[in-house]
Amino acid sequence: MGDYNLDRTRKKIAWAMAGLCAAGAAWVASPGLPVFRAPYARPEVKLAGLALFEHEWQPHDPMARGDGLGPVFNAKSCVACHFQGGVGGGGDNKHNVLAFQAHPTQDRPEVKGGLVHKFAVENRFFEKTSELSKFFPVIPGGIRVESGCSVLTLDFDPIHTESVNSTALFGAGWLDRISGKSIRHESMKTTVAKIGRELDSDFGGVVLGRPRILPDGRLGKFGWKAQFATLEDFVAAACANEIGLGNPMMPQAKPLVRSGYPDVEPDLDRDQFRSLVAFIDTLERPVEITPESPGEQEEAARGKEMFAKVGCAACHTPDMGGVAGVYTDFLLHRLDDRSLPGGGGGGYGPTNATPPVPLPEAFPLEEEWKTPALWGVADSAPYFHDGGSPTLESAILRHMGDAEQITRAYKHLPASDRQAVIAFLRILKAPVEAKPAPLPSKTTLAQASGVEKVR
Template identity: 25%
Template sequence: MTYAKKLTLPATVLTTMMASTAVADPDVLPWSERAIQEDVDIDALAASGRDPLEILLPLGESLFSAKFTTLDGAGRPDATGAIVPTKVRRRSHLAFQRLAGPDANACASCHNEPVTGGAGSFTANVFVSEGFESADFDTIDPQFSNERNTNALQGAGLIELLAREMTAELRAQRKSVLAEARKSGQAEEIDLVSKGVTFGTLTAFPDGTLDVSGLEGIDDDLTLRPFSQKGVFSSLRQFTVNAMNAHHGIQPSERFGSTWTGTDDHDLDGFADEMSPGQISALVAFQATLPAPTRKENLPDVWQEAADKGEKVFADIGCASCHIPALPLDSLVFHDPGPIDTAGTLRQSDMATPLALDLATLDWVQALPRDENGRVLVPLYGDLKRHKIADAANDTFGNELLAQRFVARDVFITAELWGIGSTAPYGHRGDLTTLNEVIRAHGGEATESRKSYETLEEAERQAVIAFLRSLEIAE
């Protein structure tokens, strides 16, 4: 059984969940079966001048691996797994079940290959659907729920920082074209580009209205949402709050507490305020600092030669137009809450000062390459953009029947390929066992690149596989 790690920290920053009493409380004894035992006062931490990572990382790692129990509030008898607090119409007779969740005892139950925070095998698949009225599904039929394989979280902090900077740049371009339209008195159009990635066009009119029909791969609000296979979650904080309810039945107070629901026990399981903002921040810090994937070292000469050739072929056939090898990042300061966190998550306006996690202090970040302007080059092999990757001729990736957050069922965000050599199986459902299969499954906007791959000589195709297999999550 896993327990939260005890930390020796100032009482103003770290507190035990249960108030001390004159009588020994079994919940705070060393053999307690409660996994959530420590909390962090993030307002006090932000004001203390101490490095937040020193405080948050041990607790975040402990919470990520902890096996939650009913003493922590695990299970949600009267709540659904939806991201918006909603009630079930009828209670399930099962406290825990796989199809609608809670479907994991710990975050690390699914995010564990090849290391904690990594991906998951097909047996760790989750079922995602809003489920606004039911928590008692008994079918995997895709008309009721979308089945998804577990994504790796390594490098997630850098991914979110890139998304924040790109969102800010695109919104600045929107502001610019609106000002130009007001000044000229006529419609003005702008090509939206950030870090070399194009997001279509935006047309502004003198009255301040916008024509967003030319946008590509991004929502109308110009917010990049880099998490989940569909690209619908804007931050690790939002992702974490969602997952705690959907997969563990633990309701974070910042969304399910009295401020938004009028009660501190939304799911009526007898446990109030089951996870605090400080504990969510600890989980966010742990995920945000997971080392970025790297490349295999000391490969046999034959493999290294093939990988070098395969990287060039990968670019030549057009794969690198979406799976961009690296994007430049200006700032390594990860603020939590972030600038895009909104209602349902803790917001920057909810704190006197947000936490500032300086990722530049991490050894693995210092080892990343930089461009001529000193910007860190994040080797993600992605573009943080959504694309249509299925069509009538090749609908492997179009097998979902439910749209998610208004994203069409055949549209997915470009998967970051860093670490892909460590994260089989492949595809959003995890039902493709080889890299060759997943490449050949591409349709829609990726059709021409797929066809180019299929027409390669076998040695060249094997070189592409050798290159992709060299991108790993270090153990």
């Protein structure tokens, strides 16, 4: 009797373990849990966040716990750079920021990056691009030996700068809730499908992108380089770097030219920061507006079909993680023009200089950019990471690198079909509930801080 009971117990354990293994395998193969509910915050919290988003900060601002605006900054408020289509939208080229990245070297193996700020609260804090060379000097070339052969190397400038345009924040809370597992699952599906086509001798289509895995193992979703995993991380960095508002997650940016600038108390306390995040988190999602006339409806519907047919939807995935109409895969893709010297990616130093130390494998290359979500794209011109494409048509034609075949397919469409694609993109609008952005203040930054704009 005892042996019988022991056998039954062993069988139950074996079946339980088999069930757990099967469940684990099913979970690995599944797309993860979809987003079930819309972001929510209490009305009074959202109102407090809106007030912070629209507030024009000043040095020693009474709303700040620290020293207020600055000491270096790019704008006086969040809405100054996020206003197109309403409060929370994208920005124009006038409000682009200048980002820099310093390639790793033998003496400095880590990648360094940041912003060259437009403004400062005092003249002595002004930042200029020329200051970067003091911190990241050019590496002189010379003769080195590789595999027994002498190789002449060129000087290498580790600094790369890029003008970066402000993205729209509508629907950011929905994007924040899309799981990394869903993004990885869609990426794997795309990879498997491409392998299948290549086995069938079809080598066309877009080159596969890759997710950005951050040092802590999380998947990046926010920022042009997917450098932030969550909306909270993104907001913390924007407050600290763009307005100089220290917060519970990140201290304020310090002047490049003043390494000894003192630490100060965070400008935003926890309640203020949470309110600001809650407001951005609950911004309405963009909408797909159905045109009024039957002819326009038919053209937009055909354009949506052409969008998928030529391959745009391979990267601008319509639905992700249970959220419909986002049109992004959240992956990094190379968008350089490889017919240009140096690949068209901007380059570090001379176009044929070889970096002495490669970038970390998980780190984006200079020509890699995260696929932006296209919902609301009709109200977010100019386009691309640098705002260098003023129209939807120019943005499409600029897609090179990994998307070169897709761009070629679009060019080969009849003019009516190309126009239909544009008509489809024009119905992807900012949310109708978006609050109109306030008019810019007549008080200039120079009047507010006593300094002038410099580059």
